[in-house]
Amino acid sequence: MTIRTLLVCDDPDTRALVALSLDLHPAFAVTAGSRADAADTLRRRVEPFDVILLDTKHVDLGPAALVAAIRQWPSSATVPILILSSKATEVRSVDAQGLICKPFDPVALPHRVIEMLAPFGGERR
Amino acid sequence: MRAVGNPRIVQLLQAVRQALRHVTRADLDRRPVLANCRMLRDYLMVHLADEPNEHVRILYLNAYDRLIGDELHASGTPSGTPFCVRTIAARALEVGAMNVVVAHNHPSGLRESSRADIAQTIALEAALDALGITLIDHLIVTRSGLASVRAAAQALPA
Numbered sequence: 001m002t003i004r005t006l007l008v009c010d011d012p013d014t015r016a017l018v019a020l021s022l023d024l025h026p027a028f029a030v031t032a033g034s035r036a037d038a039a040d041t042l043r044r045r046v047e048p049f050d051v052i053l054l055d056t057k058h059v060d061l062g063p064a065a066l067v068a069a070i071r072q073w074p075s076s077a078t079v080p081i082l083i084l085s086s087k088a089t090e091v092r093s094v095d096a097q098g099l100i101c102k103p104f105d106p107v108a109l110p111h112r113v114i115e116m117l118a119p120f121g122g123e124r125r
Numbered sequence: 126m127r128a129v130g131n132p133r134i135v136q137l138l139q140a141v142r143q144a145l146r147h148v149t150r151a152d153l154d155r156r157p158v159l160a161n162c163r164m165l166r167d168y169l170m171v172h173l174a175d176e177p178n179e180h181v182r183i184l185y186l187n188a189y190d191r192l193i194g195d196e197l198h199a200s201g202t203p204s205g206t207p208f209c210v211r212t213i214a215a216r217a218l219e220v221g222a223m224n225v226v227v228a229h230n231h232p233s234g235l236r237e238s239s240r241a242d243i244a245q246t247i248a249l250e251a252a253l254d255a256l257g258i259t260l261i262d263h264l265i266v267t268r269s270g271l272a273s274v275r276a277a278a279q280a281l282p283a
Contacts, residue, residue, distance in 0.1 A: 115234075
């Protein structure tokens with residue numbers, strides 16, 4: 001059972017920490033990259049994803065526009081998006097399937113993502 | 126190379142968690158707690174948000190909103206933890222607190238206050254008020270942020 005995860009984060013330190021945290025759990029197969037990397041991956045439909053983790057810090061777009069930018073690609077139009085943010089009030093109205101508030105416990109993060117995906121079918125493969 | 130099962134990676138992430146707890150506590154110790162909501166939120170998030178069972182923590186503050194102490198008051202099941210108004214009030218007097226912040230986590234992730242949360246908050250606020258101590262708030266900590274029980278209580282129809 002694998003949760004194919006696309007991690008979109010422009011901050012390399014946060015990206016490394018989140019990727020490492022998820023990679024520690026055998027259920028996750030993580031593809032991590034900046035927003036530009038992710039756009040390229042989704043545009044080329046290289047691989048399907050079960051969840052997109054989207055860090056909304058360090059970007060020039062607001063959270064809503066960022067989600068819309070990801071939703072424009074057929075490969076990610078219906079994939080659950082979980083937002084990583086320290087600004088809970090700013091992202092509650094965004095069309096995403098969940099919010100992971102920063103700061104978060106990196107040890108508990110994989111279990112948290114699995115729990116949040118349960119209503120959407122959980123692990124896909 | 127995958128990190129799965131790598132004990133050094135586990136240790137590293139545990140160290141990161143511990144560092145977060147130390148740093149957020151140091152921030153609270155350095156400044157008035159209520160001067161920066163983000164500071165208090167971060168502290169409560171890293172200490173409570175991922176606990177599998179409910180825990181009630183009490184932050185006792187002096188007249189200048191500096192932290193006197195943060196104490197684990199009670200631990201319970203994944204779905205509930207009662208707190209003792211009498212014990213909290215007595216402890217607040219003992220440490221010389223002028224302000225109190227109560228926080229407990231909802232492992233379920235629900236941000237809504239239960240009827241028990243609201244009833245206990247009203248009782249605690251009244252008890253502390255009689256002693257000249259202010260209940261600043263009772264906060265519910267979830268993985269997606271904080272919610273105020275006090276605000277929920279005030280929103281109830283009279």
